[in-house]
Each structure stands twice: as structure tokens, then as C-alpha cells.
Amino acid sequence: MGFGTVSRGGSSRWPDQRLCTVEMGPPCHTSCLSRRKSSSSPKIKVDLDSSTGIAVMKFQSPPVNSLSLDFLTEFCISLEKLEMDRSCRGVVVTSALPKIFSAGLDIMEMYGKSPERCGEFWKAVQEMWLKLYGSNMVTIAAINGSSPAGGCLMALTCDYRIMAENPRYGIGLNETQLGIVAPFWFKDTMVNTVGHRTTELALELGLLYSAPDALRLAWWTSWCRRTRC
Numbered sequence: 001m002g003f004g005t006v007s008r009g010g011s012s013r014w015p016d017q018r019l020c021t022v023e024m025g026p027p028c029h030t031s032c033l034s035r036r037k038s039s040s041s042p043k044i045k046v047d048l049d050s051s052t053g054i055a056v057m058k059f060q061s062p063p064v065n066s067l068s069l070d071f072l073t074e075f076c077i078s079l080e081k082l083e084m085d086r087s088c089r090g091v092v093v094t095s096a097l098p099k100i101f102s103a104g105l106d107i108m109e110m111y112g113k114s115p116e117r118c119g120e121f122w123k124a125v126q127e128m129w130l131k132l133y134g135s136n137m138v139t140i141a142a143i144n145g146s147s148p149a150g151g152c153l154m155a156l157t158c159d160y161r162i163m164a165e166n167p168r169y170g171i172g173l174n175e176t177q178l179g180i181v182a183p184f185w186f187k188d189t190m191v192n193t194v195g196h197r198t199t200e201l202a203l204e205l206g207l208l209y210s211a212p213d214a215l216r217l218a219w220w221t222s223w224c225r226r227t228r229c
């Protein structure tokens with residue numbers, strides 16, 4: 001499947017290159033509650049605070065938030081709903097599971113499935129990328145756990161990234177280590193963030209980075225010391 005032109009931003013909801021302050025804690029006051037809209041699908045929970053215009057999308061698909069067809073479909077529907085809500089200006093994607101942001105594409109979707117199912121799955125992966133990359137909202141990945149391969153793609157597709165520091169958490173396009181080649185648009189998304197040379201090295205070796213190493217290579221907008229964002 002080819003790609004059309006992707007518009008990125010371009011609406012008044014997009015603050016050009018400004019850093020975002022993201023309130024990720026519980027509501028500060030009970031009066032805030034009335035301005036919160038929540039929705040939950042089996043694999044993704046969304047909380048939108050209309051007073052700030054910030055939505056938090058939490059992945060809750062144990063054991064590892066793998067990107068299955070169901071997960072990707074729910075993700076696209078949730079993002080579309082937020083996109084249509086004019087009170088929503090930004091969305092934070094993060095994980096409700098301990099230690100894992102997302103394990104990437106669901107391996108079981110790529111094994112022993114019919115060509116039709118494979119096509120549907122691959123289209124959903126591309127759809128996720130197109131919707132996230134082309135979003136008019138400010139998109140932020142709060143990476144509170146490991147994020148290999150497709151999980152890393154999702155984070156790289158956001159406008160900003162914040163990662164929790166924990167030596168056990170790694171992020172990167174490590175497909176080479178798995179004996180597969182990262183699709184060219186995975187690679188391009190990484191090039192956009194960290195440049196050609198770093199991407200070349202990272203993909204050749206299938207590297208997974210810790211938060212401080214990734215920060216050094218300009219992956220991040222920010223990082224935090226708390227293990228849970």
C-alpha cells in the first residue's frame with residue numbers, strides 16, 4: 001500500500017514547535033472531574049480533560065501491549081474520536097501496564113494467517129502510522145516501559161517523546177536482531193527524528209537504547225527519573 005500526502009498539523013490546535021506541559025497526575029480538584037470525558041475500549045482507555053484540551057490514551061492490553069489487529073483498530077478509532085472533538089488539542093499516549101510501553105507488532109498476527117488477514121493487519125499498521133503522523137493534535141509519547149520495534153515506531157511518530165529512566169527499559173528499531181528488515185517508512189520515521197547516521201547504525205545493529213543514551217542522540221524532548229510517568 002502506498003502513501004498519499006500526509007498533512008501534519010496546520011490547525012490552530014498545533015502550537016508551532018512549542019514544548020508542551022503535560023499534566024499526567026490525578027485531577028487536582030473535584031470540580032475538574034466534570035470537565036473530564038472518559039471512554040474505554042478493551043485495550044485502550046482514553047481520558048480527555050476538556051479544561052486543558054489534553055487527552056491521555058492508556059494502552060491496557062496485557063501482557064505487553066502488542067499491536068494486534070484489534071489493538072490497532074481500537075487505537076485508530078480512539079484517535080479519530082479525539083480528532084473530531086474540537087476541545088481536544090493534544091494527546092498523550094502511554095501504557096497502563098508496568099514496565100512495557102508496547103512490544104511492537106503482535107508476532108502472532110504474522111504467523112500462520114491467511115493472505116487476507118495479513119493484508120488487513122498490515123493495512124492497520126499503516127493506518128495507525130498515517131493517523132498518528134497526520135494528526136492535527138499535538139501528540140506526545142510518554143514512554144513508561146520497554147518499546148522495541150513497532151512500539152518504537154509509534155513513539156517516533158509522535159511529535160514529542162518523554163521516557164522514564166530505568167535500565168531495564170529499551171527503545172529502538174531492533175528488527176535486525178529478530179532477523180527481519182525494518183520497513184522503509186519505519187526507517188524514514190527514525191531518520192526524521194535522529195538523522196541518517198544514527199539511524200543507519202541503529203538499524204544495522206538492531207540497537208535498543210536506554211533513556212539517557214537516547215537523550216544523548218536527540219531522541220527526546222525530555223526524560224524523567226520516575227519509573228512511572
Ligand SMILES: CCCCCCCCCCCC/C=C/CC(=O)SCCNC(=O)CCNC(=O)[C@H](O)C(C)(C)COP(=O)(O)OP(=O)(O)OC[C@H]1O[C@@H](n2cnc3c(N)ncnc32)[C@H](O)[C@@H]1OP(=O)(O)O
Pocket residue numbers: 063064066099100102103104105106107108109110111118119121122146148149150151175178180181182183
Ligand atoms: C505477515 C503480516 C504482514 C505481511 C506484510 C508485511 C511483511 C513485512 C513484515 C515485516 C514486519 C517488520 C516490522 C516489524 C516490527 C515489529 O514490531 S516486530 C515485533 C518486534 N517485537 C518484539 O520482538 C518484542 C519481543 N518481546 C520482548 O522483547 C519482550 O517480550 C518485552 C521486552 C516486550 C517484555 O519482556 P518481559 O516483560 O520479560 O515479557 P516476556 O516474558 O518476554 O513476554 C510476556 C508475554 O508476551 C508475549 N510477547 C512478547 N512480545 C510479543 C509480541 N511482539 N507479540 C506477541 N506476543 C508477545 C511473550 O511471548 C509472552 O507470552 P507468554 O507469556 O509466553 O504467553
